[in-house]
Amino acid sequence: MKIGIIGSGHVGLVTGACFADLGNDVICMDHDKRKIRALLRGKVPFYEPGLTELILKNCAQKRLQFTTSIKEAVHFGTIIFLCVGTPPRQDGHADLSAIENVTKAIAANLKDYRLIVEKSTVPVKTGKQLASIIRQGLRGKVPFDVASNSEFLREGQAVQDFFNPDRIVLGVNSKRAEQLLVELYQPFKAPIVLTDLESAELIKHASNSFLAMKISFINLMSQICEKVGADVTKVAEGVGADRRIGKAFFNAGIGFGGSCFPKDLLAFTRIFEKLSLPSRFLEEISRINEVQKSNFVERVRTKLGKLKGKTIGALGLSFKPDTNDMRFAPSVDILNRLKAEGAKIKAYDPRAISEAKKVLKGIQFSKDAYEACRGVDAVLILTEWREFRELDLKRIKKLLKRPVVIDGRNIYDPEVMKKHGFHYYSVGR
Ligand code: UGA
Numbered sequence: 001m002k003i004g005i006i007g008s009g010h011v012g013l014v015t016g017a018c019f020a021d022l023g024n025d026v027i028c029m030d031h032d033k034r035k036i037r038a039l040l041r042g043k044v045p046f047y048e049p050g051l052t053e054l055i056l057k058n059c060a061q062k063r064l065q066f067t068t069s070i071k072e073a074v075h076f077g078t079i080i081f082l083c084v085g086t087p088p089r090q091d092g093h094a095d096l097s098a099i100e101n102v103t104k105a106i107a108a109n110l111k112d113y114r115l116i117v118e119k120s121t122v123p124v125k126t127g128k129q130l131a132s133i134i135r136q137g138l139r140g141k142v143p144f145d146v147a148s149n150s151e152f153l154r155e156g157q158a159v160q161d162f163f164n165p166d167r168i169v170l171g172v173n174s175k176r177a178e179q180l181l182v183e184l185y186q187p188f189k190a191p192i193v194l195t196d197l198e199s200a201e202l203i204k205h206a207s208n209s210f211l212a213m214k215i216s217f218i219n220l221m222s223q224i225c226e227k228v229g230a231d232v233t234k235v236a237e238g239v240g241a242d243r244r245i246g247k248a249f250f251n252a253g254i255g256f257g258g259s260c261f262p263k264d265l266l267a268f269t270r271i272f273e274k275l276s277l278p279s280r281f282l283e284e285i286s287r288i289n290e291v292q293k294s295n296f297v298e299r300v301r302t303k304l305g306k307l308k309g310k311t312i313g314a315l316g317l318s319f320k321p322d323t324n325d326m327r328f329a330p331s332v333d334i335l336n337r338l339k340a341e342g343a344k345i346k347a348y349d350p351r352a353i354s355e356a357k358k359v360l361k362g363i364q365f366s367k368d369a370y371e372a373c374r375g376v377d378a379v380l381i382l383t384e385w386r387e388f389r390e391l392d393l394k395r396i397k398k399l400l401k402r403p404v405v406i407d408g409r410n411i412y413d414p415e416v417m418k419k420h421g422f423h424y425y426s427v428g429r
Pocket of ligand 1 (some may be wrong): 151153211250256
């Protein structure tokens with residue numbers, strides 16, 4: 001099948017490279033000339049395990065190309081995936097200007113039938129709006145369909161998630177669109193949820209909100225655990241063992257970040273408000289997420305006393321492991337607050353330092369975890385990178401000025417930490 005990808009960011013590149021790897025002919029388009037030039041040299045603008053290899057392989061086999069021309073992409077692909085960003089506006093609604101602009105450009109270049117598919121996360125009813133934009137912009141009578149096929153890829157595991165989906169959601173309003181998408185997804189074993197456009201659009205927002213809710217739920221439990229002396233990891237294990245509930249996305253900590261959960265929750269909340277439906281439940285999920293960060297800062301204050309003149313080591317900056325993405329990373333809020341109270345920060349992250357430098361100012365960045373721990377009054381664990389689980393704890397202990405470890409991701413066993421002589425504090429244990 002011939003595929004055009006509009007927007008070569010995280011979603012677009014993973015989708016394009018993976019579809020090419022399945023034998024399709026794919027062209028990925030982006031208006032950012034520098035990005036496309038870099039991609040043509042095999043340089044991926046962010047860290048995603050396995051993606052560079054996949055791009056190089058499929059470019060070499062001539063199934064994957066790049067362009068800055070939307071016209072070329074529209075003429076090339078029978079199926080056109082919309083993968084441009086839908087970032088939050090000041091008022092919390094999703095900013096649809098990019099997706100609307102590319103849709104106008106697609107309409108201006110349509111010559112024959114094309115299936116235009118939303119991959120970006122969009123508010124319910126966006127598909128209808130896009131179809132109307134295309135109708136208005138068409139030069140002559142050209143058949144087209146708009147469909148929804150949300151992605152459920154996690155950053156850091158996106159390639160693996162693409163090839164092993166739990167389900168494929170197809171929101172279509174014509175037989176032709178259905179046939180094309182079912183044929184495209186024929187190599188996958190996952191169940192297909194075939195539905196109308198609006199339901200498909202809602203599935204994406206509802207899924208992300210539900211996952212965020214699971215995290216906020218267990219974070220709320222961590223608060224009661226701390227008050228009564230219980231262990232939230234055991235509570236999660238016991239509750240999650242019920243198959244109706246499940247263990248995944250049940251790790252308490254300093255809360256969720258990233259480019260999806262915070263923005264999607266907010267956008268979904270605004271949609272409920274706009275439709276005069278109760279939105280407090282969704283708001284509470286976000287509120288608990290903020291409380292986790294404040295409680296963590298408070299814990300640092302209580303354990304260290306006055307922060308002025310203290311030095312704090314921070315391990316992990318990205319919003320989660322295996323990515324260099326700093327968008328809405330809990331580390332940013334936490335470290336900025338500690339810095340504002342006079343603490344000096346030394347931070348290390350295996351991948352995200354160059355991204356972190358753009359959003360965290362006045363912080364010293366270290367070349368490795370041990371360097372970040374040297375001579376500090378406390379170490380904070382802010383992202384659960386695997387290498388932090390494997391640190392030489394004896395060596396860390398010697399490097400610290402005071403043996404205080406405050407773990408926002410519960411990666412160490414409290415008993416082991418005690419044996420090593422640390423004053424160890426984690427979340428909900
Ligand atoms: C999320 C969804 O998981 C994907 O299915 C979806 O496709 C994507 O958003 C999207 O909308 O594009 P992602 O943002 O990459 O993926 O990251 P997640 O792995 O979902 O983690 C989100 C945040 O939740 C991270 O900050 C992570 O540390 C936190 N988290 C996750 C917890 O605090 N506890 C958990 O148990 C799990």
